[in-house]
Amino acid sequence: MSLSPFLLVSAAFASALLFSVFHAHRRRSSRFPPGPTGTLFGGMASKISATEPWQQYHAWSQQYGPVMSFRVYNTRIVVLNSYRSIHDLLNGRASIYSDRPYSSMLHDPNMCNRGKTVFNISAKHPRHRKYRKLLQGGLSAKATKEYESLLVDETKALVEGLAEMPRMVEWLVRRNAGAMIMKVAFGYTIADRNDFFLEGAKESSQISGKAMAPGRWLVNYYPILRHVPSWLPGAAFKRQANEWRERFDSLTDAPHEWVKERMATGKYTESFTSKLLKAGVDGRGSLCGEDENIVKFCAAGLYAGAADTTISALLSFILLMALYPAVQERGQQELDSLFDDGHDQESRYLTLEDLDRLDYLPLVMKEVLRFACVGPLALPHEVTENDIYDNYLLPKGSTVLANVWSIMHDPELYPDPFTFNPDRFIPSSGSEKISQQLDPCVVAFGFGKRTCPGRAFAEASMLLTMANILFFLSIRPACPQVPSAPLQFTTGFTR
Template sequence: MPASETLCALVGATRLVLGYIFFLFLLWLFLQTLRPTRHLPPGPYGSLISGVIKALPRKEPWKVYAEWSKQFESPVISFRIFNRVTVVLNTLEAATTLLSHRSEWYSDRPRSVMYNEICGRGQAVFNIPASHPRHKIYRKILQTGLGKKATENAKDIIQTEAFIFADGLRTNPDQWQTYIRRNAVGVIVKVAFGYRIESLSDSFVRIAEESSNITAQALAPGRWLVDYFPFLQYLPSCLPGLGWKRQGLVWKERLNHLSGVPHSWVKEQMQSGYYEDSLTSNFLSEIQDNASGNVKEREDIVKWCAAALYAGAADTTVSALTSFVLLMALHPEEQKKAQLEVDQEFRSNFDFVDVTKVHKLSYLDAVLKEVLRFAPVGNMALPHSASQSDEYLGYEIPKGSTVVANVWAILHDESIYPEPFVFKPSRFGSNGKSGNSPDTQMDPTTVAFGFGRRTCPGSHFAMTTMLVGMACVLAEFNVECDDPHSKLQTIEFTTGITSHVKPFPIRITRRIGTK
């Protein structure tokens, strides 16, 4: 058969298959209309086929969801994208009731066929179902690698990177954002792999950032039809119109390569006998000492956990420290209070920040809490999935629904935090310690680090590194608005899994009397 005839036959067969799929889709929609109307939480309806996909906010969605909550007069709202229902929890009571008190039903993650199956990332720490046997193993390893004891063991790493951070600010303060990222990445890569980066152009940094970029694209909500109609994954990638599947397979190969590079590097260092302790080397040593069981499986678990450290820690720390610097510029009176406390603790003996003592800085602790409340690292919590049908406030939450907490709405709820749009660290106690005053408000870290079985296992490590970074800035530098009118501006956030305060012109100068 001539090539032209073969091509025509292939195109004809493709059209027939796609026509059949479209017919099944229309049949499914018709059957949906015959079902009794479900009493879902209120929300926008959208079109019959695609739901609200065209109305989804592309910018600061947490504010839109909070407005929908007011519009529909309900703490929980819902909307549909194709055949998937999303439920947004806009109050503390709703989030804690479902995601914490009923965590056994809400600890799974929404299924992303594009990312989990086609890109081969179904074993990823943050995406694996809570019912999967690996989930508990992952959490145990991460708690061991990032808990209080691990944080104490990593004090030299944190201290060294703090010196580099402060030196960078002295040398080129205009590049403060670069040095914040350099600090965060330097700490977590050293903890995960025992690798010391030289700059942000380091190969390990490029690997991690490329992985993050691919992941963000593969998990983009509403972008991939296969996430809503999983049977599409079984169509041959060679068919016309299946470019998304060919892209996913390319990403799969690339992600497998990227995740293997740092893991292989650690193994090579261990074989040479010259390596530094890290989460990866410590657990690989345990595997070598106890070779019973499936060694390959256990190695794979360690590889996924080490990769998760960067994904979960680096960008979140960058977000919090960036927000801190900008908020200090807008609130010089709070900056002076925190500087006084840092001076009293550290300046009298040595011009550096002692990692073991940062948790004694009660007012700085209050500043950090207010940063996390005022400018949440994740304005929308990572999504959960309902493993069974449930009911809340008389509303049905169908099995398989995506359930997500609106962290921004909770942390700006005036019934919990009076004057929620005012940056006020004193709301966490007159001396910064939660619980010291009857006026003290709820600790935002109970919300900022997640809910239920999906709570971040590295919260103590994250808080420590953030406090050290903040104390380094305050000990030596003043942060000021470059333009006095900046103090009147509206703070805006970037939109993504991790949110950042959008930078505005500031000036960082050395404090008088610093070395």
Template sequence: MAATAFLLVVSVIALSVITLVFPDLFGNLTGPPLPPGPRPKLLAGNVHQVPRVEPWKTYADWAKKYGQIFLLRVFGQKIIVLNSHSAVADLLESRSSIYSDRPRVWMYKELIGRKLAVFSISSENPRFRIYRKLLKSGLSSRANQEYLPLLYRETKTLLRNLKEYPDQFISHARRNAAAIILEIAYGWQVNSNDDYFVSLMEESFKLHAEIVRPGRWLVDAYPILRFVPSWFPGGGFHKQAEIYRGQFARIDQIPHAWAKEQLHSGTYTPSFTSRYMLKEDGSAPSDEEEDIIKWTSSALYVGGADTTVSVLTSFFLLMALHPESQKRAQDEIQRVVGMSRLPTADDSDRLPYVRALILEILRWCPVAPLGLPHSVTRDDVYDGYRIPKGATVYANIWALSRDPEVYPNPSTFDPERFLPAPNGTLTQMDPRKFVFGFGARVCPGAQFAELSLFVSIARILGTFDVAKPVDEHGREVEPKVEFTTTVTSHPKPFECRITPRAQASEQGVFDE
């Protein structure tokens, strides 16, 4: 047994050396070349060159040297990074039929058991279309109108929390996003910032970030290592996978089991789960149908909560840094809505500057700077380069948002760039074309996200002033603009002053 395992490991190492020294030995030597990129090392490839902090910025710089499409190697994996609007549109949109798969990540998807998760599932799995259909239905324009009372209720709670504990604005934003999504998904009502279901979801985000860091698991680069027994040196990832699998199983099951219990008792709040668990003909869903419902319900939180928190946190940061933009938005709200009530979704068309400000937040600090990885299902050729089957493809969304040919002075925060022209069109590219994903993988909850963000941001602007913090001498302190290097990127912790506007307090908008 030990001898067999040893020979297997030796074979893997030998094969690794061959494929890295002669990467096209088994490929097409007479066809188009692979895209250019940084020179890789013998075994590790470009692992040593991939920055651990904000890699999207480095990739944008590399694009100036190697071109808008370049290649990285992480051990045995080929990674293609797209840095231009044209490349992204041509491949992830126009050729979506072959660029909408997800990479086969052995540790996370196979060994830990996440391959059926909505954001991980292969586009060739029959469930993929079922998931998309359910989510589009549950987050349709009609369904979004039904969610408005929930949005208004939870946003008033957010405003009261900001008034009472302004220093905890990030916690309040997280509670707000979680309360909305958990009630939509399961009918669960959040009553505090340390809610149990919220803590479960936060645990899920942390586990995911811990597991999917590029290059962490050698088995992802060399899948044959999955046959190495757990007791053999180097096989300890099997035991770790088992631990992660148990943790995720608990997180997945608890909210769904609670929602089922409420259905059986007849005391449930209508939700995405209840809508599909209670079939029109009165029959119980099959095990397969229930598993689909469980995965899609959890996807509502995974896809909606953390991203919303990222945008709201960026909003507070940018309003502190740009008081002139904040003042213009507040003046528009006061002129159009007045101070006797809070803005509603019906006010959106009459608040063009507020809408433009939200678009500029989405552009200036995209929530997923590298998006989610795509995978190509067959060999392809683009711009004279070969894109090999199975390659992982990233769209550098941050680079798209900073393209000076599309956005003049791209580093400047300027909501005016998204004010509509007299004919109602935008003169600069709408960032919603790329911040919500691409092709068959575009976010099915984009409309709901826009609606939720408008209600929250318009109401905060109408009731609060956000400013820079001050030191012990009363002098303003400039907040640092730094972001986390995670799939969903957040501003790193910062301080700001949040004070109620006098008119809002006088009109009682904080009252129950």
């Protein structure tokens, strides 16, 4: 009697699954940070809230303590709910806390093959250092200055659009963020509607979200499943991965090839990509295949990093200005006072240089980033060695989440945390620009070797946009008579 190949393969995978569940349980130890236990097979997989999990983690931390953990299938998830633990581990021990959790579905070369993107690459991979260097250089405060005229042009388009079609605010802000970053990354001007490259960049982000969706792909918890042949019944995930891999490749190639074609004609707008293609990764003008691929991946990371984050912050800013007219007026007075010396204020849009003379509006931006925090769990990190913290074992391979939302609403750091109040950041005494409350930017932009490389660019471009909006427009609720309801945000990596 002979067993069919299908039965043999199934039996082999079933044994492998059982072994790895058993192994995960054997490793369970009372020394792990405490937390809820869940079921034998999935742990807490089916118990994690699909909406606003940070609130659930925050509630659990009240019961189990600021450093808590639980299991999802065979992976330990550690959630850090205090600024002290986040800073101690993700910044203080960055050499072992700066990896990303491995997602077989997304990262594996035989699946979606996105393991080498800026966001996903291991901090130990030699490319990681190169990416960081290029991104930090290309998005520094100095480099941002070089993009000033295009930033001002795009801000002007947004302000004019808002004046003309105020009810299209969300669409206009989304368009503005996409237009700005496509110009910076590729020197590309987007079309008014359904832009080919912009839609492609959005599609890449959406597919990444689907491939990483917690609990959706068993292969993310049991990577051995990636060897299942795609023709097997039940291997639809393999066929999906093959399809997405091809799509990812063509979406990443398209804008890069476009820049090269434009450069060959000699008529192109200088951009992050064109500058690097000319100068070379090492600054000596030599660009071989590997280095060109690095440039392509860095530029692709710009849209992924900039778009949804900036959109979230700007939409929250507009909403909060409508709800807090006193803050808005104070911001406007400060902007008007820039022209007290008699310069004609009607004739021009504010520039990056004007921003250096502002004291109050930068505090409003900080409070927006705190009160309406953009990324409530930042992005997940992975610890690459067994580590001991506060007498708990954080085992190698654990996913480590920073509960940014919890920090931003910690009453010890921010008294009365659910009140929107930029004054909380007013320096306490003298001319020193030091506020007593923690600067939310040190939390909002992430940690360790993964800290957002776009921070300088983001702060400058957002402040420029906020300043010009308040300088030229006044924001009011469309229906002031609607009774005030509690503010609600959408859920996801960004809100």
